[in-house]
Amino acid sequence: MRRWRMLAAISTCVALVGCQRSYEQLLNALPLEGQPVPTFALPLLAGGSISSEELRGNTVVLAFWSSTCGASRAALASMAELKNEYADRGIRVLVLADDAAPDAVQSVLDGAGVQLPVALASGRLASIFSPSKRYPWSRGIALPSFVVIDSSGVVRVRKIGIER
Secondary structure (H helix, E strand, C coil), rough: HHHHHHHHCCCCCCCCCCCCCHHHHHHHHCCCCCHHHCCCEEECCCCCCHHHHHHHEEEEEEEECCCHHHHHHHHHHHHHHHHHHHHHHHHEEEEEECCCCCCHHHHHHHCCCCCEEEEEEEHHHHHCCCCCCCCCCCCCCCCECCCEEECCEEEEEEEECCCC
């Protein structure tokens, strides 16, 4: 259960959030609980692509992440443990990297010694996952953030940050 605490912690990578916002404002940049996950199709770091439709049938932890965020990098080991421990129960972990450079993402994964499936959002996380939630003060989704999607594609849990 220690890995699930990572999802329950409330802390942010303030440097990438861009401005001081309340936790509620940060949380509201994520897809809403009880609603279907927004439709997306993204290339995978390892080749090929993944879409929201392909995730149906599994419980999925989407990790909004960036190789340039220290808190995101710190979460890698816990995400890998989560993936490994719960894979046999049908729970998938998918990292959505907001990086523009796939080489930077691969370098961080290699340096951490983890293997995770990574989809490349290339600066489009906010436009995919909160397109109608653009506020004047908004500078995107806080990183790292996590969304748990049930097997029917409905968002069940939204969390920001990692346990320190």
